[in-house]
Amino acid sequence: KDETYDYIIVGGGTAGTALATRLSQGLPKSKILLIEAGPAAADELRINVPGLRGSILGTSYDWNFTTVPQTSLGGRSIDVNRGKVLGGSSAMNYLCYDRASAPEYDAWRELGNKGWGWDAMIEAMTKSENFTGSDNDRHGFTGPIRNYYNRVVYPVIRLWQPTVSKLGINVNDGNSMGGKPIGVMFQPTNIDETRHTRSYSASSYLPLAGRNLVVKTNTQVAKVNLVKRRGPGSVYQATGVTLSSGEIIAANKEVILSAGSVQSPGLLELSGVGQAAVLKAAGVNQLIDLPGVGENYQDHIRVSNTYRLKEGIDSFDPLIFDSAGANATGELAKWLNGEQSLYEYTTAAYGFMNWQQLGVDSQMKQLARKTFGRSTNPIDAKKLQHLDNPIVPAVEILYEANFVGAFGYTGGKFITLISTVMHPFARGSVHIDSQNPAADNNKPVIDPGYMSNAYDIQALVEAAKFARRIAHTEPMRLAWEIETEPGDEAVQTDEQWADFARKAMGSFYHPVGTCAMLPRGDGGVVDANLRVYGTSNLRVVDNSIIPVIPSAHIQTAAYGIAEIAAAKIIAQA
Numbered sequence: 001k002d003e004t005y006d007y008i009i010v011g012g013g014t015a016g017t018a019l020a021t022r023l024s025q026g027l028p029k030s031k032i033l034l035i036e037a038g039p040a041a042a043d044e045l046r047i048n049v050p051g052l053r054g055s056i057l058g059t060s061y062d063w064n065f066t067t068v069p070q071t072s073l074g075g076r077s078i079d080v081n082r083g084k085v086l087g088g089s090s091a092m093n094y095l096c097y098d099r100a101s102a103p104e105y106d107a108w109r110e111l112g113n114k115g116w117g118w119d120a121m122i123e124a125m126t127k128s129e130n131f132t133g134s135d136n137d138r139h140g141f142t143g144p145i146r147n148y149y150n151r152v153v154y155p156v157i158r159l160w161q162p163t164v165s166k167l168g169i170n171v172n173d174g175n176s177m178g179g180k181p182i183g184v185m186f187q188p189t190n191i192d193e194t195r196h197t198r199s200y201s202a203s204s205y206l207p208l209a210g211r212n213l214v215v216k217t218n219t220q221v222a223k224v225n226l227v228k229r230r231g232p233g234s235v236y237q238a239t240g241v242t243l244s245s246g247e248i249i250a251a252n253k254e255v256i257l258s259a260g261s262v263q264s265p266g267l268l269e270l271s272g273v274g275q276a277a278v279l280k281a282a283g284v285n286q287l288i289d290l291p292g293v294g295e296n297y298q299d300h301i302r303v304s305n306t307y308r309l310k311e312g313i314d315s316f317d318p319l320i321f322d323s324a325g326a327n328a329t330g331e332l333a334k335w336l337n338g339e340q341s342l343y344e345y346t347t348a349a350y351g352f353m354n355w356q357q358l359g360v361d362s363q364m365k366q367l368a369r370k371t372f373g374r375s376t377n378p379i380d381a382k383k384l385q386h387l388d389n390p391i392v393p394a395v396e397i398l399y400e401a402n403f404v405g406a407f408g409y410t411g412g413k414f415i416t417l418i419s420t421v422m423h424p425f426a427r428g429s430v431h432i433d434s435q436n437p438a439a440d441n442n443k444p445v446i447d448p449g450y451m452s453n454a455y456d457i458q459a460l461v462e463a464a465k466f467a468r469r470i471a472h473t474e475p476m477r478l479a480w481e482i483e484t485e486p487g488d489e490a491v492q493t494d495e496q497w498a499d500f501a502r503k504a505m506g507s508f509y510h511p512v513g514t515c516a517m518l519p520r521g522d523g524g525v526v527d528a529n530l531r532v533y534g535t536s537n538l539r540v541v542d543n544s545i546i547p548v549i550p551s552a553h554i555q556t557a558a559y560g561i562a563e564i565a566a567a568k569i570i571a572q573a
């Protein structure tokens with residue numbers, strides 16, 4: 001017999017699981033269904049042990065997408081990793097837990113979304129947070145996602161602040177989460193301090209859900225079922241979803257897509273919502289003409305500088321690259337026994353900087369204006385405004401005590417400086433494959449247009465050059481013997497840096513914007529209530545609704561968006 005629920009949430013990832021939990025709490029009389037394509041993996045050590053972060057990339061817990069060959073990268077395709085497991089990408093991510101600057105969230109309101117902005121997002125982000133520790137920062141203390149400052153840190157990590165501050169960067173330790181992230185700092189990481197295990201949506205939100213929430217794992221949704229509502233206008237109503245198996249599940253009230261930036265747009269397209277040309281090519285009957293679906297794809301781009309450490313200086317490399325070795329097995333045994341272990345450590349040392357601090361403010365602004373000054377696109381205009389605001393970071397440099405290079409680990413102990421451009425101007429797309437559109441073919445056509453404009457290239461070059469300056473500054477300079485990537489001698493000029501960046505650039509796994517919350521005429525897919533234009537009861541609640549990429553790692557935004565959406569849906573029930 002057909003199943004019926006009041007609310008169906010598609011995608012048990014970061015936002016979807018948080019939303020489902022909050023709806024079950026706030027609407028105890030409603031029947032709520034959460035559908036996740038991947039399995040539940042509550043006991044998976046590669047997810048739970050913080051120091052094993054990264055080890056489920058490329059496994060069956062990963063959708064393992066790739067971009068189409070990128071013209072500006074000499075035809076390279078870039079991995080697009082996404083969690084395929086209950087908890088989604090929050091089960092897979094690197095546990096960086098931070099927030100962008102306040103004006104960047106205010107930009108969402110300024111772009112036409114009433115009620116959004118820093119005030120709304122900080123309230124929602126702290127609602128999801130449960131911080132243990134003491135600092136001067138903005139935190140939540142009663143939410144589901146637990147976080148703290150690492151208690152285990154190698155001495156080489158401690159070189160970070162004394163080194164970077166010598167280059168004129170302000171120390172911002174314990175003050176970066178309240179909307180002013182500029183500076184050099186240690187930040188918290190989303191670990192449950194009671195068991196030193198990853199705190200993510202499946203482990204921390206889901207156990208709080210009521211019995212009115214049903215979770216189906218290993219279940220893939222093929223499309224949303226839409227019918228035209230009676231009466232004037234052409235508004236469509238979501239009546240439920242069709243699974244890949246063909247089974248139909250009905251929704252009395254709402255269907256909510258939380259399949260993430262790569263897959264929520266595809267689900268809309270498969271349901272008949274999107275660009276005419278894309279739907280026609282795929283043989284899908286268009287119900288709602290919404291040209292913004294799958295467009296406006298933005299992501300953070302990064303390169304690494306790697307330095308081999310001098311003899312006698314310790315790093316995490318043996319834990320990562322020699323998992324059968326005595327160091328790794330001993331530390332893992334400690335973690336399993338509940339003792340203090342090096343496997344507790346995750347990324348914690350950051351610098352968020354503006355171009356002024358890197359000494360290239362006027363060049364970078366001029367380049368951005370020359371390239372995008374005449375653009376009529378509101379996202380481009382907002383990014384130009386961000387460049388003029390010194391509290392908005394343009395660059396992040398992240399410091400790791402292990403090898404994170406692009407060309408393969410060849411043994412030894414390392415530090416790595418990862419440079420990331422916070423607001424690349426490239427805006428690409430993700431669409432269903434016209435040759436094989438079904439959702440379970442698992443191959444959306446992803447074209448981020450990485451490094452496709454002069455600003456993005458130069459921004460990566462300047463960031464990596466500054467990372468080298470940091471490495472050459474004492475006390476950090478005293479710790480390493482050689483720069484292995486890109487290599488001091490091989491890469492000196494800007495042209496050489498740009499060439500290196502084309503060969504070494506990777507994604508920082510932060511796609512956003514593909515179901516943008518924007519006015520319809522500006523390419524918007526959802527309105528300020530996260531409702532898909534042209535529908536009465538279909539919403540998108542995940543990071544795809546973020547209109548402009550923020551200068552932060554974006555899991556806190558996913559939780560904040562889920563909290564705001566839950567409050568709206570409960571209030572409108």
Ligand SMILES: Cc1cc2nc3c(=O)[nH]c(=O)nc-3n(C[C@H](O)[C@H](O)[C@H](O)COP(=O)(O)OP(=O)(O)OC[C@H]3O[C@@H](n4cnc5c(N)ncnc54)[C@H](O)[C@@H]3O)c2cc1C
Pocket residue numbers: 010011012013014015016035036037038057081082083084085086087088089090092093094095096097098219220221222258259260261263267439508509510511541542543544552553554555556558
């Ligand atoms: C490798 C990696 C490292 C990262 N590191 C960090 C970090 O350190 N800090 C940080 O803040 N952010 C990080 N991020 C980014 C952050 O984790 C994501 O932006 C965020 O988790 C996305 O949340 P979401 O809810 O939008 O999507 P997701 O969490 O990806 O959820 C989407 C869910 O939908 C499911 N799904 C998709 N299609 C279907 C379908 N048809 N039917 C049923 N289910 C479906 C997926 O399986 C998935 O579970 C990282 C991301 C990755 C991939």
